[in-house]
């Protein structure tokens with residue numbers, strides 16, 4: 001009788017640790033998926049990217065532009081003179097002051 005209680009208790013402990021392991025594994029999988037989503041970029045077509053400025057706005061004035069030929073939001077090679085719907089003006093203080 002007592003042997004049966006120990007076995008049941010052991011199963012419960014195993015179940016607890018099993019669920020804990022699954023929870024940890026699930027959390028790790030979500031973290032990896034979140035990282036991949038963060039790294040994913042929008043296509044030029046989805047962003048309605050154009051290789052010409054629009055109304056004085058261009059990639060070189062956008063905070064998402066890396067200064068060379070890449071954008072943190074839009075995939076592919078980006079022109080400093082390009083423009084897309086995700087344009088976000090750089091802060092007025094960034095790069096406009098010379099000390």
Ligand code: SF4
Pocket residue numbers: 047049058059060062063064065071072073074078082083084085086087088
């Ligand atoms: S305007 Fe669009 S493509 Fe250009 S840097 Fe900004 S977000 Fe990227």
